[in-house]
Amino acid sequence: MSGLTLCIINHNGEPYLRDTLAAATANHQPFDEVLLVDNASTDGGLDIARECFPAVRILRLGRNRGPGPARNAGAREAGNDRILFIDNDVVLLPGCAELLCGALDARQEATFAMPAVLYAKRAGTVQYDGAGAHFVGLMIIENADLPVQELSTAPREIDSLITACFLTDRGRWGEDPLFDDAFFLYFEDHELGLRARLRGHAILSVPAARCLHREGSIGVSLRQTGAYTAVRVRNTMLNRWRILLKLYELRTLLLLSPALVSFEVFQFTGALAKGWLCHWLWAAVELAWRLSKIGVGRRAFQRHRCLGDGDVLTGGPLPFNPALSTGRLGRLAQGLLGRVAELNWKLAHRFLRRSIAGNPA
Secondary structure: OEEEEEEEEEOOOHHHHHHHHHOOOOOOOOOOEEEEEEEOOOOOOHHHHHHHHHOOOOEEOOOOOOOOHHHHHHHOOOOOEEEEEEEEEEEEEEOHHHHHHHHHHHOOOOOEEEEEEOOOOOEEEEOOOOEEEEOOOOOOOOOOEHHHHHHOOOEEEEEEOOOOEEEEEEHHOOOOOOOOOOOOOOOOOHHHHHHHOOOOHHHHHHHEEEEEEEEOOOOOOOHEEEEEEEHHHHHHHHHHHHHHHHHHHHHHHHHHHHHHHHHHHHHHHHHHHHHHHHHHHHHHHHHHHOHHHHHHHHHHHHHHEEEEEEHHHHHOOOOOOOHHHHHHHHHHHHHHHHHHHHHHHHHHHHHHHHOOOOOOO
């Protein structure tokens, strides 16, 4: 196996870092470099790293611009083309890195590979092992809450990427940054996965490779806080809109406009019902403020796409978190939206499938 860098992305991860770094620096791990990229943390996590794990190289960033820009910084700093990225709350299980590298070695057209991610507190249960791209702009989580013993171990191609733990080959990707620096938090991974697929890169799920995932970003994650924080609500709205405007073809937006408009009505009324109107307005103002930059990014991307939207996007049930639809009225509205989306997809999908001549950028 060629050289391999482990890049750990950290922001205020003191409760997690000791376990994460212990697993990362264990004798059985194949890394010839461990890089900790710190997003302007204010806790004692870096002290733990310096005192207990002196072989770990620390790259400290001046401000927290989110995990995407931090991963871009790590990719620039890494000494190897093969880079395994993990979040600060991920514990690698033995063999994870080797299996991911082996999957990329076997598929020269593949640029990314991700493992099966298990709940740290329920290691017998899969949190997810891949993702798809629903046409409304949401990520489809695959094999969520499946018992580990029911999980197939065969590698398969997937159409989006969840970046708590993933391997990439910098040489296969090219010179462009991996992540869009404009995405502060949430959906930055879906934007990368969808953009990569539309540019012709393959993404692999390697379920035999496994890691444990703890509670998520301190002060932000739903599993860690037990609530939908303002940062989460605002950025999921904003970044979904960005994905639609940057990556989708114009004909896709037109053909799927009945479902997309219905989704926006559902989202707005849901925001009103939950007291999130201020979050919706914040996202809308941010989108308007950034429209010109989104347009620049759109033009640059559309020149390099190799696949049509219909080759990557999919329909099916809307991938909502059940906690978002409470009460009879909410469930009825979600059911109606689902029927509109299903019908729209059936009518439009056959006009969206096409390949575009060209090679991956």
